Amino acid sequence: MKEFDYIIIGGGCSGLSLAYELNLHHKLKDKTLAIIEPRDNYSKDKTWSFWKIFSHNFEDCVKKSWNNFTINIPNHTKYLECKNTPYQTIDSGLFYDKIINSLNQNKNIFFIKNLNEINTNNSFVFNSVANEINSENKLWQHFSGFEIETNKEFFDEEIFNLMDFDCDQKNSVHFFYTLPYSKKKALVETTWISDLKNLSLQDYDEQLNNYIRNNLKIKDFKINFKEVGAIPLFNIKNIKKHNQINIGTAGGMTRLSTGYTFLNIQEHSNYIRKNLDNIQNTNLFTLSKKYQFLDNIFLKVLKKDPKDMGQIFFKMFGCSPKVVINFLSNKSNVLEDLLIVSKMPKLKFLRQFF
């Protein structure tokens, strides 16, 4: 059976980001890598968005970048600026093409369909596939989006809408999200935070059609692309092995209060690349304990009082956007944390804390 120095299980966002980072920095010149990925070919399946708080390898895959955004609850809208940390959207199709083209040029990198085809005993494994997910009573961020195209110029492509809570909440947390790529094209998403038990929250097509027609007032549009997904807002059980570390969502790279994962994956890849030669003895890379702690309290409050979440997010953006963006991107200092905490309903948070 074939053997490799490194194995990446799952050639998705984290697996490919890591392979690209290792290859870019010549870590695979005299080492072999197998990427275990069942899909036959890659095509655009999602978009990844985030505030660009540090530079990354995929600037050329950015579909659009914004310096301004809004957030709204019924009867109130906040207009905010983010020009020092623009909000970026990456097209997964461009991302896959760029990485696959680059990896195919290295003869030491192999794509293999099934782990059973190789011997893993003497390799170091980076695993992005969760072994088991016990999601009983756990929260998920679940959503669907249409990329639409209109006949007439309709959107202001300079400003995106991060969260529109002016919609039916159904005793969960619900908001719409609109990313205008141009005057005629936009991604519109319906997003829920729930335990997935209420199936009526998942008639996404109807929600999107109603929102586009009744709220955005667009009657004439076509759908160019559709994405559906669910991000676990809980830590996935990690089975520790001496020659393996987990990456991606399975490796705890998702920020539990927001679902943001993409840039954490890039930071993790960078950390692995820098420590590759002694990876077995290197401390695990984790999101700071302070965010894990604060996010857990936040999710408990959310579970107990989902209807308050629109107000809570809206109030949080009463801090300067820089503070909120740093906090949501795991880069806030203590002062910024305190400012965020000061905007939260103290009694509710203290109750969940104790």
Ligand SMILES: Cc1cc2nc3c(=O)[nH]c(=O)nc-3n(C[C@H](O)[C@H](O)[C@H](O)COP(=O)(O)OP(=O)(O)OC[C@H]3O[C@@H](n4cnc5c(N)ncnc54)[C@H](O)[C@@H]3O)c2cc1C
């Ligand atoms: C639709 C969608 C939109 C998202 N948008 C954002 C966003 O805007 N911003 C953000 O920060 N995060 C976002 N996320 C969250 C997160 O960034 C993505 O889920 C990201 O793809 C996670 O990377 P990953 O490598 O952990 O998982 P994946 O990218 O899902 O990769 C896992 C790979 O493993 C493969 N695989 C499955 N089973 C096996 C097996 N048995 N053996 C080998 N391989 C296997 C799969 O085919 C897949 O390629 C989004 C998630 C989804 C689903």
